[in-house]
Amino acid sequence: MTAPFVVIGIGNTLRRDDGVGHAVVEVLREHADPAEIELSTCHQLLPECVVSLEGRRGVVFVDATVERPAGEIGTRAVEADAEPWRWGHQLRPETVLGLLDDTSRPAALVVGIGAADFDYGEELGKPVRAAVPAAVEAILTWTRTVDTTAST
């Protein structure tokens, strides 16, 4: 039975804060019902994601962002982008959704966690690590409400 929601943690765990998406997914394992929420991680989004999202009610992309101060969490709804895309090694969430047809496209949310330290290493910086519980809560709340309109 396919879970209605999927959460994808994106990033490189060998580049410190870039691995925060994976860290969020690991904490989610302790809180999420596997029948409701499937958890996965990847370095970057690939065409394979398209197949795994078909027919879901919702998908959450969790990633580090440099557009916010370290540890600050922002969420935004994702709209499908139908523009041609030629770079097969790295897709944006918008592109992944654009490759799904209207009938199988899930609601989608990006959870961006402000990150600052991308040096070699597996440890998250202190503010980023501290943000993980709040990111988990934001994801669980969204899956209960599937509110795709809010952007904070």
Added chain:
Amino acid sequence: MARTVTIDPVTRIEGHAHITIDLDDEGFVSDARFHVTQLRGFEMFCEGRPFAEMPSLMARICGICPVSHLVASSKACDALMAVSIPPNGARLRRLINLAQIVQSHALNFFHLSSPDLLLGMDSDPEKRNVFGVLAQHPKQTKEGIRLRAFGQELIRTLGGKRVHPGWVVPGGVSHPLEEEARDRVLAELPEMMVIVERNLDWFKGHMDGFQEEIRSFANFPSLFMALVDEKGRLDFYDGKLRFVNAAGNAVGDDVDPADYARVIAERNESDSYLKSPYYRPMGYPDGMYRVGPLARMNVVESLGTSAADQEWAEFQQLSRGSVLSSFHYHYARLIEILYCLERIRELLEDPGILDPHVRAHAEPNARVGVGASEAPRGTLFHHYEIDENGLMKKANLIIATGHNNLAMNRGVLQVAKHYINDGQVDDGALNRVEAVIRAFDPCLSCSTHALGEMPMDVVVRDAQGNVVDRKVRS
């Protein structure tokens, strides 16, 4: 006026390369070359490392086919330890190697080559990619993605992760397969069989639309090489080397892979980091041979599984001797996926697949070890020499893509001459020059390994393109 057309980079392949096409004064192709522009150097920086580290180090050569390097490297280490690995260690290695071939072949056919096959060689280059195919042929493309994901998931199930698993080790594998995981993989196989059979039917039904490409895509006599088992059947994990000629006759047979240097010589080219091996008894360049799916179809006496053997028999009807057109690498690739799925089922249904004894342990007992296996793109050799402390003294790697280098270069020239005339160079012609390379499915990240000091040909040109200086190191 003579000029050179450059395709840079070559797209939808693994790694970095460019192609140069020289036109003469009348605008006809006088030469064409495939230049591989990246160098890795793994042989050098593994020197001094403990030999047991080699599988994990060598797996980092490639993110597409790390499993192939794990298998060949571990086999070389088995030879250094002079051990016979437990039967189930060998079964499980075979299993992960088959999974690797499924995912890699699916990647080439559906992600990299299907834009040419489904959208057309002359289609809009802006949309001639996997996303364009997904938009126009969503069902077939998603099936391809599912097939690849199946192979990747089987690798993860066995090895713990999809890319660079450390599970294949000297002496066997690190841990056995769980019953629940076996059952999960078995349950998925019927769907995968349907996908590959449907796509085989599609390919055979559309070959008529590619007759010109079939005639011109590296379609010439050459030798073909692959590993075969004791009955002459396809064997991706073990066996002896066999060379057949264009007529389909064996010219070299029953060669122990450890003796590869007796039949394979290597050569450097001045314009590429890709080595050019050739069949030593016939010399350079007459000893040009091809490896990989097409070669395997030509070399074997049967595949060894029922559905794949039926497809192979039909494939053989293409020619009375060896099938020579490299366009049929695509066809052969699909047949091999079918074979792999059947073999995966056979292995998983063998009660011994759950045997917990999967690894032999030993200290080094030999100074030289060679490991060979069939990777997705062809035969892969890892050759190691160690000192008395088990530290690496020397490594030589001969990668599948390298075996094909001479044929790829001749194929580029053949396609360029066929499609470029009177100086007219359009996008469709250039795409076909790239597409013949894609048919071979080169993995350049894997295959650029130095053979001693590289020959260099440095040409300095002024702003008008005139040669003002040239230095050659041969």
